[in-house]
Amino acid sequence: MTPSRTKFELKLGIATREAFGKTLVDLGRENKDIVVCDADLSKSTYTSLFHSEFPDRFVSCGIAESNMAAIAGGFAYAGKIPFIASFSCFVMNKGFEQLRVAVAYPNLNVKVVGTHSGISIGEDGPSQMSVEETGLACSLPGFTVISPADEVATAALVRAAAAHVGPVFIRTGRMKAPMVYPADQKFQIGKSIVLIEGTDVTIIATGLLIAEAIRAQEKLEAEGISSRVIDIHTVKPLDREAIERAASETGAIVCAEEHLVDGGLGVRVAQVVAETQPCPMEFVGIQDTYAESATPEQLLDKYGLVARDIIKAVHRLVGRKK
Amino acid sequence: MQPKKNLVEMEAIAKKLRREIVEMIGAAKSGHPGGSLSAVEVLVTLYFDVMRHDPSNPKWPDRDRFILSKGHAAPVLYTVMAECGYAPADKLNTLRKLGSVYQGHPDVRFLPTLEASTGSLGEGVSLGLGMALAARLNQSPSRTYVMLGDGEVQEGQIWEGAMFGAFHKMDNLCVIVDYNGIQLDGFVKDIMEVAPLAEKWKAFGWHTIELDGHKIPVLQAAFKEASNTKGKPTAIIAHTIKGKGVSFMENNPKFHGTAPTPDEVQRALQELQ
Structure with missing residues (x-):
């Protein structure tokens, strides 16, 4: 808990998905066990930034989220820290069975990042929107489920997720997010x-x-x-x-x-x-x-x-x- | 390191494992004997000749790995692991009982020397790809072996993995399809034909070998060929007999997922002397 503040300007910052992608690059520099999988949406999820800097540790899975989720399980069994990313609706719905049996059930150290969460993706419509994924993620035993508000929260919580041992789902959005936090705000998983x-x-x-x-x-x-x-x-x-x-x-x-x-x-x-x-x-x-x-x-x-x-x-x- | 066994020894182990499989499923009063018995020679060849592994150091990072994607055949994996020393040989008959390390399907929470929890069909190729990718990144000589059921390849995820494996040139991965021709509801050809199987893997870009999955020397040669094949993964289509070794179980769909009665266990054990 931190002292409350009374004035919030709520200026638009970057999207939480972009904050995720940038943080992932920093994490990649710090920890060579971090690997990243994406299913043909790396420009949208911003994992393309990681791809550019660490091509050997980036795995293009094509449009095949089920395969991607279970590959992450295999990586984690072998001691890597895989981040898999896609739109929330695709990674959670198409990958759900694999997140259940190949990640949650053996309680593996896999980080799942959904972008384009909610309905605020706008024009693309409901097939690309995600309104069920938090419920699904929470239903997986052992999963930690994180929903950051802005770029500062995202950067800190993606970092916390990488340090946490166990499966994590992080929900990010498409649109620019209003800035809530000062750059030095501290975050702890599970502490509101x-x-x-x-x-x-x-x-x-x-x-x-x-x-x-x-x-x-x-x-x-x-x-x-x-x-x-x-x-x-x-x-x-x-x-x-x-x-x-x-x-x-x-x-x-x-x-x-x-x-x-x-x-x-x-x-x-x-x-x-x-x-x-x-x-x-x-x-x-x-x-x-x-x-x-x-x-x-x-x-x-x-x-x-x-x-x-x-x-x-x-x-x-x-x-x-x- | 697990010492290699010769052919005579491996054939004796195969027979022993068949007896244990029948006994443990009989004791459990439920389970999948047919698809366990069909896979015996493949697993014996892998664990006692092909794979580099060390039962005294089960988490050796550079070990070769085996994933039983057709997790319902857990008894064959449990018996071979017990024979190597990865699991307690005196507890095989606790299969499927409360608290047993021998869960109904492989479960790493109960038996940490397993490479993966499986049982929901279709996921083993992907898991194997993840392990093989990690080995490549680590510049490790570790190879990953994945056994699939023939009915299992009806799952779409298998073919996502097949496409991925060829595209990423995963030559440290070898898939074995236990092609016994029977799945739960009956004969594969009547439920959802998977033939021509070798052609399908070939079309996806894999090196393929078709063989008799009960002939250990043939399997040895195939695994050697697989590890010598560079630039692409190998799929071994192993023609096998469901229920192999027990006359009344052979090619009998009933014994896909039905335990033998005590009387049937005795008859089977006599045949397997």
Whole structure:
């Protein structure tokens, strides 16, 4: 936990996928056991940067995610630290069976990075979007699941993932991400960050929805509602202590994520709340549907993933608390 | 280093392993005898002649590796590993029992000397590719061997791996297809024909060898040819007999996944003296 700050400029930084690709090059320089596999999307996932510098340690798998996921298992059995990358929807859905039997079941040291997560990829539409992968990743025993908010968080957490022994999924996005953190922010897997302290309600979010939560908090504050904002960058294992404290101290929780509500962060937080300090909750996320083609901004607005939707949820909660 | 055995010794080991396979599956009252018995000579040849490995140093980085992609044939792998000293020989009859190192399908959590957990068909070629790539990066002489079932090659992932193996010139990888012609629901030709199998691997860019998978000298020559083949991986299409060595199991689809009764175990053991 770090001291809360009151002012967030939320200037656009680079996309989290790009921060991943850049960090991977640094890691490659530091550790020769790191190898990278990609399935014909290296320009989009930014693993092309690693490819340029370490051609011997980059493996082109072609458009074959199942094969790629199990190759990563083979690499890890032999002591390497493989990073495999593709769009979240492809690596998780097409690679799921292999991530289950060739990675999770033997608990291998494989790092899976999904880019183009959520619906904010925009115009390409739902076949390329990923709204189920966090639920799928969390369902794999032993997997650590990380969803960073901005470039600073991504760089630090990709680094933490490489140092962590065990399977990790990291969820990154296509669009430029608003900058939440100062460059020197410290991150620890499994330890959430309270961005803003508050007493009436807690907003627990990940990824792009962190910026929306901060925007919502500022407007709610003007209305006289004090909101705590927590970045729960590690979706699994959850920071149970921070959730319990939020439930106990604020008595109401909104979860916000760019993912289906079914199987997402919110239901996982709700489990902890139910087990510890039951309190009213609301869930901002995608409601049992697939999106469509449009600009990212139009989609986030239409599918209820902006500050306005968090504010509405807080208003409902304030009503329910009485 | 595992000392090499001569032909007479290997044939005796093969017979012993067949007896153990029948006994352990009989004791477990469930399991897959047919596809274990068909693979015996391939595994005996690998573990007692071809592969460079050291049971006293199972994690030797430069060892050759074997992956049983057709994980349901776990008993044949367990018996050969026990014979080498990688696993307890006196516990074979705990197969499939709670807490046993001999899980229903190979599981590295319970038997860490295994090279891989398998059982969901189609993944072994890819796992082998990962290990072979690591060996190449390490400039290690380690070779990787992967045994597939013939029904297993119906899985699409096998052919993703086949394409990859040729493209990346993985000449330190050798695949063996246990071509016994039978899968769970019946004869492969009636469920989903895989023939012509050698031609398929060849078309994907592999060196192929077709042989009688029960003839140890033929297998020895083939594995030598595979390791001498540079620039491409080798696929050995091993024609075998499901249930080999036990008359009432041979070519009988029933014994793909059915354990012998106590009476059948006794009859089988008599045949395998």
